[in-house]
Amino acid sequence: MVRKPAKSGMKADAKIASTRKPNMREAILAAAEELFSTYGFNAVSVRDIAQAAGANPGSVTYHFKTKDGLLLEIYRRHCGPMNRRRSELLAAARRVRDLQDRLEAIVRAYVLPAFTSGSDLAGGGTRFTRLRAIMSAEGNEVVRKIIAQTFDDTSHAFIDAIHESLPHIPRTDLVWRGHFLLGALYYTLVTPERVSRLSRGSADGTDAGHAIEELVRATVAALQAAPLDQPAPVPRKAASVNPGRALT
Amino acid sequence: MVRKPAKSGMKADAKIASTRKPNMREAILAAAEELFSTYGFNAVSVRDIAQAAGANPGSVTYHFKTKDGLLLEIYRRHCGPMNRRRSELLAAARRVRDLQDRLEAIVRAYVLPAFTSGSDLAGGGTRFTRLRAIMSAEGNEVVRKIIAQTFDDTSHAFIDAIHESLPHIPRTDLVWRGHFLLGALYYTLVTPERVSRLSRGSADGTDAGHAIEELVRATVAALQAAPLDQPAPVPRKAASVNPGRALT
DNA sequence: ACCATATTTGTACTATCGTCCAAATATTCA
DNA sequence: TGAATATTTGGACGATAGTACAAATATGGT
Numbered sequence: 001m002v003r004k005p006a007k008s009g010m011k012a013d014a015k016i017a018s019t020r021k022p023n024m025r026e027a028i029l030a031a032a033e034e035l036f037s038t039y040g041f042n043a044v045s046v047r048d049i050a051q052a053a054g055a056n057p058g059s060v061t062y063h064f065k066t067k068d069g070l071l072l073e074i075y076r077r078h079c080g081p082m083n084r085r086r087s088e089l090l091a092a093a094r095r096v097r098d099l100q101d102r103l104e105a106i107v108r109a110y111v112l113p114a115f116t117s118g119s120d121l122a123g124g125g126t127r128f129t130r131l132r133a134i135m136s137a138e139g140n141e142v143v144r145k146i147i148a149q150t151f152d153d154t155s156h157a158f159i160d161a162i163h164e165s166l167p168h169i170p171r172t173d174l175v176w177r178g179h180f181l182l183g184a185l186y187y188t189l190v191t192p193e194r195v196s197r198l199s200r201g202s203a204d205g206t207d208a209g210h211a212i213e214e215l216v217r218a219t220v221a222a223l224q225a226a227p228l229d230q231p232a233p234v235p236r237k238a239a240s241v242n243p244g245r246a247l248t
Numbered sequence: 249m250v251r252k253p254a255k256s257g258m259k260a261d262a263k264i265a266s267t268r269k270p271n272m273r274e275a276i277l278a279a280a281e282e283l284f285s286t287y288g289f290n291a292v293s294v295r296d297i298a299q300a301a302g303a304n305p306g307s308v309t310y311h312f313k314t315k316d317g318l319l320l321e322i323y324r325r326h327c328g329p330m331n332r333r334r335s336e337l338l339a340a341a342r343r344v345r346d347l348q349d350r351l352e353a354i355v356r357a358y359v360l361p362a363f364t365s366g367s368d369l370a371g372g373g374t375r376f377t378r379l380r381a382i383m384s385a386e387g388n389e390v391v392r393k394i395i396a397q398t399f400d401d402t403s404h405a406f407i408d409a410i411h412e413s414l415p416h417i418p419r420t421d422l423v424w425r426g427h428f429l430l431g432a433l434y435y436t437l438v439t440p441e442r443v444s445r446l447s448r449g450s451a452d453g454t455d456a457g458h459a460i461e462e463l464v465r466a467t468v469a470a471l472q473a474a475p476l477d478q479p480a481p482v483p484r485k486a487a488s489v490n491p492g493r494a495l496t
Numbered sequence: 497a498c499c500a501t502a503t504t505t506g507t508a509c510t511a512t513c514g515t516c517c518a519a520a521t522a523t524t525c526a
Numbered sequence: 527t528g529a530a531t532a533t534t535t536g537g538a539c540g541a542t543a544g545t546a547c548a549a550a551t552a553t554g555g556t
Contacts, residue, residue, distance in 0.1 A: 024503080040386045042290035045543060056505050061545060063503090137385035137438050138288045148445070155446055175447040176462040183435025184428035190385050197396070198403055199423040213476055214424040221473030222466035272533080294514060304535050309515060311533090 025063045027053040033074050037131035040138055041071060068142045071135075075143065078128040079150045085113040086154055094161060103165040107181070107219050108212070110158050114185055115208045126189055126208060133186035162223060173227045181219045188215065273311045275301040281322050285379035288386055289319060316390045319383075323391065326376040327398045333361040334402055342409060351413040355429070355467050356460070358406050362433055363456045374437055374456060381434035410471060421475045429467045436463065 031053035035044040046067055050057040064070040089109030096102035116125040135143045155178065162174050188195070192205030204210065279301035283292040294315055298305040312318040337357030344350035364373040383391045403426065410422050436443070440453030452458065 038387075040288070040290060042288065043386065046545085047543085057544090058506075058546085059504055065545090067544065134385045136435075137382045138291065139286070139438075152446065159446065172447050172451045173462065175443060175451055176459075177466050179436065179443050179446070179453075180428075180432035180463065180466055183433070184431040187384075187431025187434060188427065190387075195423060195427050198400065198407065198427070199420050203420045203423055205427075211424075214421065215428065217473050217476060218425050218428055218470035222470040225465050225469030228461055228465060293512075295512085305514090306516080306536075307534060313515090315514065 024053070024055050024059060028055055028060055028063060028070070029074060029077065032070050033127055033131065036071065036074070037127045037134060040134050041140055042138060046070075068140075071140070072142055072146070074128070074131070075146050075150075079146065082113050082125075082128070083150065083154050086110065087157070089113065090157060090161060094164075099165050103162065103223065104216060104220050106158065106161050106165065107216050107223070110181070111185060111212055111215055111219075114189075115212060129185070130189040133190045136186065166223060169223075169227045170229070174223065177219070177223050177225075180222065181215070184215060184218070272301070272303050272307060276303055276308055276311060276318070277322060277325065280318050281375055281379065284319065284322070285375045285382060288382050289315075289388055290386060294318075316388075319388070320390055320394070322376070322379070323394050323398075327394065330361050330373075330376070331398065331402050334358065335405070337361065338405060338409060342412075347413050351410065351471065352464060352468050354406065354409050354413065355464050355471070358429070359433060359460055359463055359467075362437075363460060377433070378437040381438045384434065414471060417471075417475045418477070422471065425467070425471050425473075428470065429463070432463060432466070 028049060032044075032049045035049055035052060046060050047057050049070070050060050060067075060070065064073055086109060089112060090106065093102060093105035093109045096105045114125060114129040132143075136147070159171065159174055159178055162178070163169075163171055166174065188205070188211050192211075195203050195205030195211075276297060280292075280297045283297055283300060294308050295305050297318070298308050308315075308318065312321055334357060337360060338354065341350060341353035341357045344353045362373060362377040380391075384395070407419065407422055407426055410426070411417075411419055414422065436453070436459050440459075443451050443453030443459075
């Protein structure tokens with residue numbers, strides 16, 4: 001990792017005089033999370049992390065044994081709270097009467113914790129989700145196991161819930177569409193500036209609240225689309241969808 | 249890069265006796281493309297590439313000067329043909345009369361070249377798109393410039409075309425939804441096995457043809473959704489969307 | 497205050513990284 | 527064929543990677 005000129009000021013602040021970090025282990029975890037989620041796992045060295053945390057490289061080895069162990073601990077920290085939050089929101093969503101509202105609530109229950117879960121509510125959630133996005137692209141082996149163990153259960157629970165709200169759509173299509181949702185979610189967190197650029201400033205890709213609303217709206221519509229075994233996605237004269245404004 | 253036990257047989261085949269590669273430069277490019285798109289840029293060493301191509305590490309430096317230069321050349325190879333293909337398909341799509349069909353054709357014009365463009369039609373397109381996905385996650389600086397220079401024009405052209413088919417939806421929403429499309433597209437190519445896993449074998453994530461159809465269907469529906477400034481995404485009793493099968 | 501334990505430090509090890517270079521070898525064309 | 531050029535080779539360079547370890551220091555219970 002070479003980028004980002006410095007921010008030498010911050011590093012200096014971190015180890016002036018002999019001010020001890022109250023909990024160096026946490027500082028290392030936080031620094032690693034931030035750096036990994038920004039530059040990727042491979043591009044960040046243990047020394048980079050130690051320096052950002054104001055610690056000694058050996059300290060990282062002491063607390064987490066290996067670099068993979070450090071990554072593993074980051075996942076352990078976040079997976080529990082995040083999936084717990086998702087389960088709570090999903091349970092609440094299931095109790096929504098109106099089928100249309102329920103579907104939206106389910107999608108929201110999936111998306112929201114990705115932006116806000118974790119210990120640190122201000123940006124902590126997006127940081128971890130961004131990390132997951134990068135790791136799924138880099139294809140780390142340590143992570144692959146956690147994914148299959150921890151996240152697949154949650155994914156199945158959500159797909160099942162969606163299937164209950166849309167029983168006429170084959171599960172296979174819902175798996176695809178849920179997959180697209182996760183991809184869109186990841187990409188939004190990894191490359192938010194692209195949205196700002198392409199919209200020429202009229203949208204802010206880093207505005208989590210707005211991103212969530214756009215994502216939910218688009219996903220609900222995608223989930224409701226006719227499955228592939230039905231040739232016509234929408235009857236020709238589909239004016240009622242947008243009342244007052246015909247398509248042409 | 250340490251993974252994947254070996255495939256030592258292939259390497260041996262590549263340099264048996266004194267059989268010279270007819271064009272070592274191409275072999276290096278192909279090997280680099282394959283490895284980068286599988287493991288990421290940072291995880292693959294110049295020596296890995298040279299070995300996979302049956303070449304000498306020094307040969308890579310000779311042809312491409314630096315590792316970044318090699319990556320740059322891969323992008324140069326693919327960007328031209330891919331965007332040309334997209335332009336052709338987009339122009340054809342614009343000529344479709346029916347607005348619904350036109351929208352679908354536009355989306356298809358965007359998605360299709362990502363799976364099939366490039367010199368090598370069998371997997372060559374997906375390989376390069378997978379590479380782009382990984383690079384956007386890793387955030388390489390060399391790539392960021394190419395993206396903004398080469399791809400933003402295409403993106404704008406597609407957003408404009410979509411906007412013509414859906415004039416009642418604000419451009420900002422279409423930017424978001426186009427962004428989601430790209431994210432879904434990337435994620436599908438990066439983690440296709442997840443689809444197979446979650447669908448318990450009833451879907452094949454690596455089936456490009458099927459992935460395209462699912463992606464197009466979901467995206468068209470997402471694009472048509474009511475914009476955020478309209479509170480109700482669909483009027484309550486929306487039965488006509490799926491003729492014959494009411495929502496409940 | 498003292499000892500046992502936990503943590504931090506500084507340094508060193510080996511491996512591998514990207515890149516360079518001179519010599520060896522192929523290729524091309526007068 | 528022979529000279530000019532293009533390519534390949536094998537080895538080397540300094541830099542940096544992850545990790546290990548003994549010494550130094552901080553901490554907490556008695």
